[in-house]
Amino acid sequence: MNSSRVKKFALLSTISILFTAGLGCSTPQSKPVPQISAEASQSLETPAVSRSAGIHSPAEALAALQEGNRRFIDGQPFKANYLHQVALTKDHQAPFAAIVSCLDSRIPPEIVFDQGIGDVFVARVAGNIEDDNIIGSLEFATHVKNAKLILVMGHTGCGAVVGACKDVKLGHLTQLLDQIQPAVKAVKARYPQLTADSTAFQDQVAEENVRHTLADLHKKSSVIARLVHEGKLELVGGMYDVATGRVRILK
Template sequence: MNTKSNFFRIMSLILILFVSTSCEKAKDQPVPFDQEDMIDDEFLTEKFQSQLTPDFVLDVLKKRNKEFVDEKLTIRNTSERIRKASLGQYPGAVVLSCLDSRVPVEDVFHSGIGDLFVARVAGNISNEDIIGSLEFACKVSGAKVVVVLGHEHCGAIKSAIDNVELGNITALLAKIKPAIDAVNNFKGEKSSKNPGYLEAVTQSNVKETISNIRKNSSILKEMEEKGEIKIIGGEYHMETGNVEFIN
């Protein structure tokens, strides 16, 4: 009995050693992948950025979002991109997104280091600091597209509809109120529990933010009028990962 026990104990040790050694070797081996699965470095050079048009960048964003929806593998070649981007940044677009942790902006647009500027604030509202950041992204750093990205099931939108008041959140939610007023003619229950109404306010809020950007930034308004940039809205659909663009 003891001999049998010793035998199985020795065999178990050998198996553990074999698996452990195999795993150590596997860690040193590169994971094979097709080059076409690698995120390109389109937005990592000043020369390339200078040749971009707003429509081209928007097409890239739409294509990359489809890749995300289709669950295309995201390979970020992070070390190489860090080295390439270390001396300068030339993103193609700036995305003003909600704070929501369920909206991973770079993933949504299948992007990596150096591809996008991302500004985040609950309810994707605009204020002086946000607009100043958008001006920096476009006028100073050459981004060609501004995307105001709202999303389904937004807690900030729900809270604004429900008239939540809490600390500094109160002032933030007040910036969403004009979007609620803009859909005053909505037919149906005006409640945060009504998906149709929530959707209407969400899209209204995106449009309201875009309107505020144009109103409060002569820089961005002029750039848009000259065709140097495009300002567009979008709604991220959580069930599918699709971004519905809103003109």
């Protein structure tokens, strides 16, 4: 956090404490209210936004996401003041990571990684696959805006993966699910003992599909491949468990 931000936080905290204590109120009959707690005063801070500026490497970016997920599953997320974060980011953004995640309503990346406004780019599409639009978005996030990490995140109980395993045909969804078929074939070959309608099989496909997306990003984008080669960017896979909220980083 730079010095001007520190002063802003200190000023806001001071004003808040004065008003909470009734000292900023002109009506003497106002009821006294309890002193603001240290924890409550911290809610004026935007630690996630300020931390973004201090992340200089892909490893630090991954650590920041993992720490955020830890806060989330511990039930101790930062008390972010979103309007304050809006003010801090009104003229610029410097997100430290880009996350490619499934459309699934149970996996809002900013929440499960406890990040604030301006901290992460998020691209969401059913089955967390890549296409030219996703790749172009990630090239903007990394080459133009210097995000240091691309996390492709699949999840357990993925409807798109289940649909691919069952070879579902439906409107435009058909061509989307076709893009998951390479992962289905790979898992069928590796685990012939598993049936395609089993949870074990489908979760293996979800994980394999993450690896395919990572490989495709590297293969299809010379911009991304060059940043990785230069050590400015890392591509990492993850699996989100819809039962626990935990993200497991794939090795």
